[in-house]
Amino acid sequence: MQPSVAALRAVQPKGPLSFQSLPAPLRPLVRAYLLGYASAVAPRLLTLILQFISKRRKSARKYLSADKDERSFKDSAFRILRTGLDPRRFPTFCAALVGGSTLLQEPLLKIISRVATQLGAASQLRLARWLATFISGWLSLQLLQSKRTHPSLTEAGLASVQQGLAEAVPNGYGGRTLDLTLFAVTRAADVLVGELWSQHRGRRKATEKWTVIEQIISRMTDPAVFAASSGLIMWAWFYSPDSLPRSYNKWITSAASVDLRLIEALRRCRNGELIYGKETGQAPLLTAMCEDYGLPTEWGDPVTEIPFPCGLVHMGCGPSCEYHAISRFLRSWKWSMLTYLPLALALQLRNPKRIDLMKAITGSTRSSTFLATFITLFYYGVCLGRTRLGPRILGKDIPSRQWIDGGLCVGTGCYLCGWSVFIENAGRRKDMALFVAPRALATLVPRRYPLEKQWREKLIFAASTAVVFTCALENPKRVRGVMGGLLSMVMRK
Known part of the structure; x- marks a missing residue:
């Protein structure tokens, strides 16, 4: 049944993004470009403004002239605004992707209706939408990949989706847009799996065979995805940080507030450089850490201290693993509030009334x-693995201690930490699962690959976006989270 005119008007964008004066086919394109430009420029401008305010305060305290800082601020702001207009940046990519998927639908539908006469009208429209998005997805990603970058290798996380900054890779290699592709793949998988599960649930409920186990699976899927993704990310942060975007890796390190020498010691346990009971020249690493925290220096010698005590892992909080966990929770909570509360208050200012x-x-x-x-669960998981439970289950001999500190204790922390997502409400769990899943997937694939294989990434991206966009037009509620609402708003004519 076709929706009424009143219903269509009710879901159309209102306000400055309605663009009622523009031809209907062009409205999604313009919306996509403006939103892409805002997402690419706004975060960088905000960071620049905060840095400028901080410098002005320092200059005022030292009675220094701020003229140079003001000139630098204006030049940097202009550069950010100008960079966003580059035709091979994220805003143009958004416009090409959305605009192509809408503008190509009608001509493709005419061709399909003549060629595929055996298909019904609904199937023809669905195929036209899919092909239109596939073509625009392929070409728009090609546009983004055509921009050459500095040959030095840098990292960019999902911020590349928001800011239009793809990962720079050496010449001759692809992978600049990998995070964007993995984001699309994750969304497409969520749409397909969600639709299949929805149909399965409908059939089971219709025959009154829907079980408690299936209901639990429905409720546990998002938390399980978040926990598994978080575990992969934390494992990568610990043992292969280069597989994570640099900014994301830096944020995790800041939140963890850990002495990097401790991480290095556990890494060396895993790769065989630090071997308990054997002199391999590793003592200076942990003995220096003991001196800094006022602990006995003999604790840092892996030849005689097997394993090094958890008191060293606690970094000066005492020998109790439970006390260290409580201390970690309180410190982390304070740090988090200083991050989240100003952001929440700023979001409230969007509507002062x-x-x-x-x-x-x-x-x-x-x-x-x-x-x-x-x-807290990550740190206490490490303590559970190496002190509380691990030795009691696996033994206290040297090989068992080596195995525990060689990865088991860190793996325990990685497994436990993600289940903290149950503290958030169900809606937030869904968004958080969809947020971390592409990052986790990125730890399992190479960050760069030969250019001759770049067509594979374009194929995967185009097919994935075609699935998501087609679903967003036919069943907007199936595209979950913030992305679903955003696509529904952008794609309306």
Whole structure:
């Protein structure tokens, strides 16, 4: 049944993004470009403004002239605004992807209706939408990949989706847009699996065979995806940090607030450089750490101290693993509140007439509790593996201790930390699972590959976006999370 005119008007974008004065086919293209430009420029401008304010305060305290800082600020701001207009950047990519998928539908539908006469009207329209997005997806990614970058290797995470900054790789290699492709793949998988499960649930409920186990699976899928993805990410952060985007790796390190010498010691346990009971020249690493935290220096000698005590892992918080966990939680919660609360208050300012301070505080508190629990479970998982449970199950001999510190203790922390997602509500769990899944997937694939294989990435990206866009037009609720609402708003004519 076709929706009524009133219903269509009710779901059309209102306000500055409605663009009622433009021809209907061009509205999605313009919306996509403007939103892409805003997402590419706004975060960088905000960072620049905060840095400028910080410099002005320092200059005021030291009674220094701020003229040079102002000139530098204006030049940098202009450069950011100008860079966003580059035709091979993210805003143009968004416009090409969305605009192509809408503008190509009608001509493709005419061709399909003549060629594939055996298909029904609904199937012809679905195929036209899929092909239109596939073609525009292929060409728009080609546009983004055509921009050459500095040959030095840098990292970019999912921020590349928002800022239009792809990962720079050496000449002769592809992979600049890998994070974008993995994002599309994850979304397409979520759409397909969700649709298949929805059909299965409908059939089971119709025959009254829907079981408690199936209901539990429905509720546990998002938390399980988040926990598994978080575990992969934390494992990569610990043992192969180069597989993570540099900015993401830096943020995790900041949140973890850990002495990097401890991480290095456990890495050396895993790769065989640090061997308990054997002199391999590794003592200076941990003995220097003992000196800095006022601990006995003999704790850092892997020849005589097997294993090095958990008191060293606690970094000066005492020998109790439980006390260290509580201390970690409190410190992490405070750090998180200083991050989340200002952001929540800033979001409230979008509508000054409806500011809800209690909502901002409550949301920040819950998110801070989640992140603090995440960090605490990771650290306490390490202690469980190497002190509380691991030796009692596997033994206290040297090979068992080597195996525990060679990865088992870190693996325990990686497994536990993600289940803190249950602190968040069901809606947030869904968004968080979809947020971390592409990052986890990125740890399992090479960050760069030969240019002659770049067609494979374009094929995967085009097919994935075609699935997501087609579903967004036919069944918007199936594209879950913020992305679903954003696509529905952008694609409306």
